[in-house]
Structures are given as C-alpha cells and as structure tokens.
Amino acid sequence: MHPKVIASALGIVIAAGGGVMLIPTVYSLFVADGTTATLAFPALGAGLGGLILFFSTRARDTHVAIQDVFLIVVLGWCAVAAVGSLPYLLSGLMSPVNAFFEAMAGFTTTGASTIITPEEVAPSLLLWRSLCQWTGGIGIVLLFVAIGPLIGFGASQLYSAEVANPVAERLTPRIRDTAKTLAYIYLALTAAGIIALFAAGMGIFDAVNHALTAVSTGGYSTRSGSIAAFDSWPIELAVTVTMLFSGVNYALYFQAARGRLGMVSGNPELRVYLGIVAVGTTIMTVSLYAFDYQKSLVTSFREALFQSVSLLTGTAFSTADWNSWDPLSHGLLLTMMAIGGCAGSTCGGIKVVRAILLAANVRQQVFHMIHPQAITPLRLRDKVMPESLRASVLGFFFVYVATLLAGTLLVALHGVPIGDPLGATFACLNITGTFLGPVGEAQFYAGLPATAKLTLTVFMLLGRLELFTVLVVLTPSFWRS
Amino acid sequence: MNPRIIARINAGVMLAIGTSLLVPLALSLAYDDGSWPSFLLPSAAMMAVGAFVFRATKPTSRRALEFVSNRDVLFSVTLAWVLSAVLGGSPFLLEGTFANPIDSTFEAMSGFTTTGATLLSNIEAQTPSILFWRSMTQWLGGIGIVVLFVAVAPVLGFGAARLLSAEVSGIDQTRLTPRIADTAKALLVVYLVLSAAEVVALLAAGMGPYDAVVHTFTTIATGGFSDRTASIGYYHSVAIEVVLIVFMALSAVSFAIYYLLYTQRSLRVLLDQELLAYVGILVAGVLFVWGILIIEGSYGDSWGQAFRYSAFDVTSVITTTGFVTADYDKWDTGAKFAVLLLMFIGGCAGSTAGGMKVIRIIIVFRTILADLMRSIHPRAVTPLKLGDRVIPESARVAVLGLFAAWILTFIVASLVVAVQPQLSLISSLSAVAATLNVVGPGLDQVGATESFGAVDHFGRVILTLCMLLGRLEILTALALFSPSFWKD
Numbered sequence: 001m002h003p004k005v006i007a008s009a010l011g012i013v014i015a016a017g018g019g020v021m022l023i024p025t026v027y028s029l030f031v032a033d034g035t036t037a038t039l040a041f042p043a044l045g046a047g048l049g050g051l052i053l054f055f056s057t058r059a060r061d062t063h064v065a066i067q068d069v070f071l072i073v074v075l076g077w078c079a080v081a082a083v084g085s086l087p088y089l090l091s092g093l094m095s096p097v098n099a100f101f102e103a104m105a106g107f108t109t110t111g112a113s114t115i116i117t118p119e120e121v122a123p124s125l126l127l128w129r130s131l132c133q134w135t136g137g138i139g140i141v142l143l144f145v146a147i148g149p150l151i152g153f154g155a156s157q158l159y160s161a162e163v164a165n166p167v168a169e170r171l172t173p174r175i176r177d178t179a180k181t182l183a184y185i186y187l188a189l190t191a192a193g194i195i196a197l198f199a200a201g202m203g204i205f206d207a208v209n210h211a212l213t214a215v216s217t218g219g220y221s222t223r224s225g226s227i228a229a230f231d232s233w234p235i236e237l238a239v240t241v242t243m244l245f246s247g248v249n250y251a252l253y254f255q256a257a258r259g260r261l262g263m264v265s266g267n268p269e270l271r272v273y274l275g276i277v278a279v280g281t282t283i284m285t286v287s288l289y290a291f292d293y294q295k296s297l298v299t300s301f302r303e304a305l306f307q308s309v310s311l312l313t314g315t316a317f318s319t320a321d322w323n324s325w326d327p328l329s330h331g332l333l334l335t336m337m338a339i340g341g342c343a344g345s346t347c348g349g350i351k352v353v354r355a356i357l358l359a360a361n362v363r364q365q366v367f368h369m370i371h372p373q374a375i376t377p378l379r380l381r382d383k384v385m386p387e388s389l390r391a392s393v394l395g396f397f398f399v400y401v402a403t404l405l406a407g408t409l410l411v412a413l414h415g416v417p418i419g420d421p422l423g424a425t426f427a428c429l430n431i432t433g434t435f436l437g438p439v440g441e442a443q444f445y446a447g448l449p450a451t452a453k454l455t456l457t458v459f460m461l462l463g464r465l466e467l468f469t470v471l472v473v474l475t476p477s478f479w480r481s
Numbered sequence: 482m483n484p485r486i487i488a489r490i491n492a493g494v495m496l497a498i499g500t501s502l503l504v505p506l507a508l509s510l511a512y513d514d515g516s517w518p519s520f521l522l523p524s525a526a527m528m529a530v531g532a533f534v535f536r537a538t539k540p541t542s543r544r545a546l547e548f549v550s551n552r553d554v555l556f557s558v559t560l561a562w563v564l565s566a567v568l569g570g571s572p573f574l575l576e577g578t579f580a581n582p583i584d585s586t587f588e589a590m591s592g593f594t595t596t597g598a599t600l601l602s603n604i605e606a607q608t609p610s611i612l613f614w615r616s617m618t619q620w621l622g623g624i625g626i627v628v629l630f631v632a633v634a635p636v637l638g639f640g641a642a643r644l645l646s647a648e649v650s651g652i653d654q655t656r657l658t659p660r661i662a663d664t665a666k667a668l669l670v671v672y673l674v675l676s677a678a679e680v681v682a683l684l685a686a687g688m689g690p691y692d693a694v695v696h697t698f699t700t701i702a703t704g705g706f707s708d709r710t711a712s713i714g715y716y717h718s719v720a721i722e723v724v725l726i727v728f729m730a731l732s733a734v735s736f737a738i739y740y741l742l743y744t745q746r747s748l749r750v751l752l753d754q755e756l757l758a759y760v761g762i763l764v765a766g767v768l769f770v771w772g773i774l775i776i777e778g779s780y781g782d783s784w785g786q787a788f789r790y791s792a793f794d795v796t797s798v799i800t801t802t803g804f805v806t807a808d809y810d811k812w813d814t815g816a817k818f819a820v821l822l823l824m825f826i827g828g829c830a831g832s833t834a835g836g837m838k839v840i841r842i843i844i845v846f847r848t849i850l851a852d853l854m855r856s857i858h859p860r861a862v863t864p865l866k867l868g869d870r871v872i873p874e875s876a877r878v879a880v881l882g883l884f885a886a887w888i889l890t891f892i893v894a895s896l897v898v899a900v901q902p903q904l905s906l907i908s909s910l911s912a913v914a915a916t917l918n919v920v921g922p923g924l925d926q927v928g929a930t931e932s933f934g935a936v937d938h939f940g941r942v943i944l945t946l947c948m949l950l951g952r953l954e955i956l957t958a959l960a961l962f963s964p965s966f967w968k969d
C-alpha cells in the first residue's frame with residue numbers, strides 16, 4: 001500500500017467535488033435564494049483542501065498497487081459524500097446523518113431521499129442534489145469502463161471477455177483518451193436530455209435537474225410527485241427515452257462513436273435489455289388493463305412503459321402510484337429492479353449480462369443432470385466465455401444475495417416491521433432507492449434510526465461498486481502486506 | 482429410457498407404502514376409531530398393483546438391470562415421491578379429512594418430503610389412526626432420503642448428490658460398505674436405533690406412548706408433524722423439549738457419521754468439518770436469537786424463558802423440523818428474519834434435514850473468500866481444502882450454481898405464489914422458503930400457529946412442487962422439465 005498515492009488521488013476527488021459545487025454556488029448568486037454561503041464555503045474549502053492534499057503528497061514514485069486502487073475508490077466515494085453533505089448540513093436543512101445519507105444516495109445514484117417536499121427547498125440546493133447524482137454517474141462510467149478493464153477491476157471480465165467490447169485491449173495505452181471520449185458521450189447525452197425535456201414543455205430549471213438525474217439513472221426530482229407532477233405525455237416520453245439510453249453500456253456508445261455500429265446492434269446484452277423492456281411493458285399493460293377498470297389501454301401502456309424503464313434502469317422516477325398495482329406487475333417490477341440495466345452503465349442491480357449468464361448456467365446444470373459427461377462451455381450468444389467467468393458470475397450472485405440478506409438482518413435489528421428492512425436494503429443495494437409499500441417514500445427514510453440510515457449508506461456503496469470492491473477492503477488479508 | 486426399471490422401482494415403492502398402511506390399519510382396529518376402511522382400500526389396491534407390476538417387470542437377465550441410465554434414476558426418484566404423495570394421501574381423501582386431492586396430496590407430500598407444512602387447522606379433531614399415518618409418512622420419507630442420498634446416490638453419481646460423494650463430504654462409499662444393499666441396511670439400523678432411543682427418552686420425559694411414537698416419527702425424519710395443534714407448546718414440559726432438541730439436532734447430522742462411528746469406533750470421526758460447522762451454526766443461531774429476545778424483552782426479565790424458546794425453535798428451524806413451542810411470529814423482526822435465514826442453511830448432507838446443507842454453505846463461503854483473496858493477489862493459487870481433501874474447482878462452481886438455481890427457484894415460486902391478493906408479501910415469501918427448504922411452518926399467515934389454509938389451491942399446488950424440488954435438491958426434479966430430458 002502507498003499512503004501517498006492514495007492521499008493524492010483522494011485530493012483530486014475532493015477537489016473535483018468542490019469544483020462541481022461551484023456550479024450551484026454561482027446559481028445561488030444568480031437566483032439569490034440565500035444559500036450562497038452554505039455552498040461557497042464547502043466548495044472553496046474542498047477545492048483548496050483537495051488541491052493542497054494533492055500537491056503535498058505528490059510522489060515521484062508513481063507505482064500503484066491494486067490495493068491502492070480499491071482503497072482510493074471506496075474512500076473516494078465516502079470522502080466526496082462527506083464533502084457533498086456539507087451544504088445540506090450548513091443550510092440547516094438536515095441532521096448530519098441525514099445529510100450524509102442524502103449525499104451518499106446522490107453520489108451512488110441511488111436516489112433514496114429524506115427530503116419530503118423538495119418544493120420547499122432552496123433551488124440551488126436541489127440543483128446540487130441533482131448534480132451529486134450526475135457526478136456520481138460520470139464517476140462510475142469512467143471507473144468501470146475506462147479504468148476498470150485496465151487493472152482487472154469490478155465487472156471488467158464481462159467487458160474484456162466479450163469481443164463485442166474490445167475496449168479493454170484496445171485502449172490500454174491511452175486511458176486518458178478513452179476517459180475523454182466517455183466524458184463527451186456523457187455530456188452529449190445530458191445535453192440531449194435537457195433539450196428534449198425543455199422541448200417537451202418543462203421549465204429550464206426542471207429540465208436541467210431531471211436531465212441530470214435521468215442520465216445518471218439516479219432519480220431525484222424537484223417535485224414531491226416526481227414526473228407525475230407534470231402530467232404530460234411528451235415529458236414522460238422524453239424522460240423514458242433519456243433513461244432508456246442511459247441504461248446502455250457506455251462501451252457501446254464508445255464503439256458507435258468510432259463507427260463500429262455492427263458491434264452495437266449485435267450486442268447480446270443490448271438486445272436482451274430492450275427485450276426485457278418490451279416484454280415487461282406488454283405484460284404489465286395487459287395486466288393493468290385487466291385488473292383496473294378505470295384505466296384505458298393507452299393509459300395502461302403509458303404507465304407500464306414509464307415504470308418499466310424507470311425501475312429497470314434503477315432511476316425510480318414515477319408517474320403512477322405503482323404501489324397499488326396488481327401483484328403480477330409488482331413481481332415483474334421487483335425482478336426488473338434486481339436485474340438492473342446493462343453492465344458499464346450507471347444502473348445498479350445484477351446487470352443484464354450477468355442475468356443472461358446465470359440463466360444459461362442453470363440451463364446447463366439441468367442438462368448436466370441428464371448428460372453428466374457432456375462438456376458445455378458458457379456462451380453469450382455464440383461466443384464462448386472463459387470458464388473463469390462462470391465462477392465469477394455465480395460468485396457475484398451469491399454475494400449479492402448474501403449481502404441483501406445480511407443488510408436486511410442489520411436493518412431488521414432496529415425493530416422495523418419485517419417487509420421494510422428487506423425493501424430498504426433491496427432498494428439501496430440495487431441503487432434504485434424505492435420499493436413497494438412505505439419504503440421509497442422520503443418519510444420512511446427520514447423516520448429510520450440513525451444507525452439504520454448509516455447501514456443503508458454502506459449498502460448503497462456496496463451496490464454501486466459491485467460488492468467485491470468494498471468487501472475486499474473489509475477482508476483481513478487486504479491489510480496484510 | 483428404460484421403462485421397465487422405472488416401473489419396477491415404483492412398483493417397489495407402491496408395495497412398501499401399501500404394506501406400511503397396514504400399521505395404521507391395525508391401529509385403527511385396535512382403537513376402534515372407525516377409520517379402518519380408509520386404510521384397507523388403498524392398502525389392498527397398492528399391494529395388489531405393486532405386486533403385479535413388480536412381478537411383471539422382473540428382469541429377464543442380470544444384464545438388463547445393469548443398464549440403468551441417468552435419466553432412469555432421475556425419473557424414478559421424482560416419480561417415486563410424486564406417487565408416494567398421491568397414493569399416501571388417499572386415506573386422507575377417503576376419510577374426508579380433506580375434500581379434494583390437491584389438499585390430500587399437499588399433506589402427504591409434506592409428509593414424504595419431511596416438510597411438515599400442514600393444511601389441518603384443528604388437528605385434535607382427527608382420528609388417532611389418521612394422525613398416526615400422517616406422522617408415519619414423514620418417517621418413511623426420512624428412510625427414503627437417507628437411503629437414496631447416502632447409499633444409492635454416491636454410487637450412481639447422480640445429480641446434485643454427486644457433491645455428496647467421496648470427494649466432498651468424506652463419505653466415501655468404499656469406506657462405508659462396498660455394496661448399496663449393505664450400506665442401506667446399515668443405515669436402516671442406525672435409523673431404527675435412533676428412533677427407538679427417542680421413544681424411550683420421550684416416555685421417560687413423561688409423554689404418553691402414542692404421542693411419543695408419533696413425535697419420534699417426525700423428529701427423526703426432521704419433519705415436524707405433531708398430533709397437537711399447538712405442536713410441542715402443548716406439553717409445557719422442559720424435559721420433553723430437551724429430549725426433542727437433542728434428537729432433532731442428532732437427526733440433522735449425516736447418517737454416515739453414525740455408521741462410521743460404529744464401524745471405526747473412533748471419536749476422530751466427529752472431527753468432520755461439516756459436523757463442526759453445523760454445531761457452530763446451531764450454537765451461534767441459538768445465542769443470537771436469545772440475545773435479541775433478551776434485548777427486546779420479549780419474555781420480560783426471564784432470560785431462562787428466552788433461552789428455552791430460542792433453543793427449541795432455532796434447533797427446530799435449522800434442522801428443518803418445524804416443531805414449535807413459542808409463536809416466533811410474535812418475536813422481534815430481527816429474530817424472525819434470523820429464523821428465515823436459518824431455514825436456507827438446513828442440516829448436514831446425508832441426513833433427513835432439508836435446506837441447502839451446511840457443507841455447501843461452507844464451500845460457497847470459502848470459495849468467495851478465495852475469490853476476494855484473488856482479486857488482491859491475482860496470481861495466488863488458492864486450493865479449497867476440506868479436512869485433508871481438496872475440493873476441485875468444478876465442484877466449487879457446481880455448488881455455486883446450485884445456490885443460484887435454489888435462489889432463482891425461490892424467486893420464481895414466490896412470484897407465482899404472490900399472485901394472490903389475500904397473502905401478505907412476507908407470507909408468500911416465507912411459505913415458499915419453508916416448503917423449498919422442507920421446514921414446515923413459515924411466518925405471518927402461514928406462521929407457527931397457523932395452517933397453510935390461507936393459500937389458495939393454485940398456491941398449494943405450487944408449494945407441493947416446491948417441497949418436491951427442495952427435497953430432491955432442485956436440479957434432480959428440474960431436469961424433468963427440461964426439453965433435453967425427453968430428447969434422445
């Protein structure tokens with residue numbers, strides 16, 4: 001481990017957090033909502049502090065060990081959440097624990113919130129809240145798509161194994177270029193989102209905020225009624241399309257930007273991802289129409305489409321009270337939340353590609369029962385995957401379930417009724433932020449005991465960094481050199 | 482596939498059940514409770530059909546018997562359990578205990594898979610012979626499981642049981658006895674000795690002879706049917722509870738251990754990794770729940786009372802028996818959830834317990850630890866050792882795969898059962914968990930003091946299927962639904 005390297009990297013992260021905070025600071029000057037000081041002090045403090053940390057720890061020896069990277073990533077998210085919580089705290093809006101919860105839910109793009117009526121909060125703080133998600137989103141894309149494959153990190157095996165995404169092999173020497181291209185793509189998507197929402201009839205402030213949280217699949221809204229508050233078909237459509245685009249692997253956009261469109265259209269994960277949306281929407285449309293006499297077929301379709309995309313991508317905007325939907329739709333939506341979007345996007349959950357491989361593995365195991373001697377390589381479409389990927393996907397799934405259960409147990413120990421701890425952990429681990437029943441509403445999170453809230457922030461981080469990154473740091477062998 | 486073999490095996494099963502029905506028949510005549518026709522008819526029919534088919538499918542030569550394919554075994558085993566449930570449930574139907582075959586099959590499947598989930602809400606209203614048969618189905622199912630998984634499976638190397646064979650569990654068939662028939666006989670002796678010991682212990686603890694036998698049947702099989710609606714809570718007796726805790730705990734230990742203990746006469750056998758982990762989980766579970774009950778003050782200031790209930794109910798859940806003394810639905814959320822988690826672990830492989838089995842949990846956890854280790858030291862070689870055996874990479878992946886299949890089955894079944902507006906989410910989840918892990922009672926509407934009556938008929942069919950899937954460790958039964966099973 002190299003403490004200097006870690007400190008200097010954390011310095012950059014903190015400074016970047018402070019830098020982004022300048023945006024709402026400037027905005028607050030502009031609208032004069034009285035939050036300039038609460039934003040300016042942390043922004044400048046974090047910016048300066050981060051830079052000082054960076055420059056004071058700059059070492060000549062730039063050797064970086066894998067342990068360093070793990071620590072930088074985990075501590076980086078915690079540090080930026082701590083910095084990001086300061087405006088909430090200083091403005092007197094929240095207690096320290098709630099502020100940290102809100103900031104962590106922002107930077108992990110979870111979208112769980114303790115703010116019950118966003119309309120009463122100063123606009124520049126709302127902008128900061130949305131920017132947290134947006135910044136967290138770009139962080140995760142750069143980490144998993146540009147840096148990850150280089151150092152064998154996170155789900156990188158899923159990219160490198162897949163020939164459709166030869167990003168890893170191709171870009172090893174020029175990580176900076178990859179990162180730059182990805183950032184441009186992210187910016188372009190955001191800009192397109194803002195324009196689309198504005199064109200659909202949202203005010204510019206709402207359009208910017210919702211585009212920031214849709215592109216990062218975070219789901220914070222400036223309205224307590226979320227997208228339902230606008231009650232507009234064009235707006236819903238614009239949000240749906242933005243979310244749908246944001247749930248796609250950024251490596252595919254990267255390929256598309258290089259003109260390799262064939263790789264994009266042939267990508268098995270993308271096809272299944274769109275397939276899930278199509279099938280889910282169809283079944284739910286029929287189910288809603290059949291169960292609810294008051295809904296027309298068009299309304300059923302409109303609500304089913306929006307909610308499918310919103311929950312599959314883990315954004316969790318809502319246009320309808322899906323809590324009151326029928327059990328079949330509930331089951332489908334919960335399954336979609338667990339699956340999440342594509343690997344290499346800002347979505348949480350297990351990821352579509354892992355779900356495909358899991359299903360393939362179960363099918364093969366059953367086949368093996370019948371033909372024990374058969375040799376069956378794991379395939380993604382017609383590409384044979386390395387055998388180590390099978391173990392990795394299965395291991396991920398086990399850890400996912402075990403983490404979910406452990407989290408539920410920890411939250412349940414606070415005496416919350418039994419459905420809720422499961423729901424809250426599920427919501428945080430899948431980076432969705434919402435669940436059936438009371439979970440998902442700001443009142444629920446606001447009412448949790450402080451230790452339960454802090455526990456949930458850990459599970460957001462676990463879900464965001466795909467479990468292993470965080471768990472590794474917790475093993476004793478990590479600290480032994 | 483070889484229909485002859487399949488028919489022969491199932492005819493044997495039918496004969497066995499028909500013969501077993503003579504016991505409640507005799508009891509019914511002795512008690513003069515009027516239920517005898519409900520046993521006589523099925524018994525006679527099964528023995529006649531069974532004997533006929535068994536004779537008709539007599540192997541023409543020794544070679545014909547040797548040609549048993551994997552498919553034959555999978556099909557025979559699954560069919561045997563289905564047949565047992567359908568036929569074994571017929572006395573309930575004839576007696577009028579249940580109005581339709583779905584319910585009687587549910588109850589009998591719950592018996593033969595040693596689950597213990599019941600549809601009866603007022604158990605005392607049934608005749609003694611019907612209740613005797615109900616408990617006896619579990620005892621018979623228990624024998625079937627031990628013989629199948631410890632004696633037959635490792636030799637044929639079938640299914641998920643491949644993992645129970647020599648390389649993993651230390652149950653080397655050569656170290657047991659070389660021949661299936663001998664192993665099976667030896668296991669049967671262990672089973673009978675354990676049963677006899679429990680009857681004696683329960684009598685000594687003050688239970689009546691009828692109750693003692695009925696409860697012994699369901700303890701040794703880790704089934705959990707009781708002839709009292711309040712289950713063991715009815716007796717309010719510490720002595721009875723202690724006896725049951727001991728025998729539940731003993732019944733969830735691999736029967737191969739007992740056999741080895743007897744043949745090798747060395748306590749070294751007890752140093753088995755799975756056994757140690759099992760004891761560890763049991764003790765930790767009891768202490769954990771005890772701690773929660775004390776902190777939450779569920780039993781006031783009485784730490785002893787809290788310990789008594791946590792020791793009994795946790796042992797009952799880990800061993801997947803499903804007896805209850807306290808209504809754990811009234812416990813705190815944390816304790817309830819701990820109970821739900823323990824259901825999935827289950828007892829040791831090679832016992833009558835259900836769940837995923839301790840050995841698999843050990844392998845999965847150590848595999849994950851090795852994976853974590855490897856993400857820091859990518860070139861590290863991390864062989865997984867269990868005792869002095871190295872678990873091959875393929876076995877690790879297979880265990881992880883079984884876990885995934887288990888959870889996916891759980892999710893799919895829960896979704897299907899949840900399509901019933903009258904059930905709470907936790908009721909449907911726990912109903913599936915309790916049947917898939919062959920425990921018995923779940924939480925809330927299907928909780929310890931309730932029956933499964935709240936579940937509608939469609940749900941009951943699904944849960945019956947879950948019991949079968951869980952008992953045969955998912956993949957065995959799932960294979961039958963795969964198109965490739967029916968293709969040549």
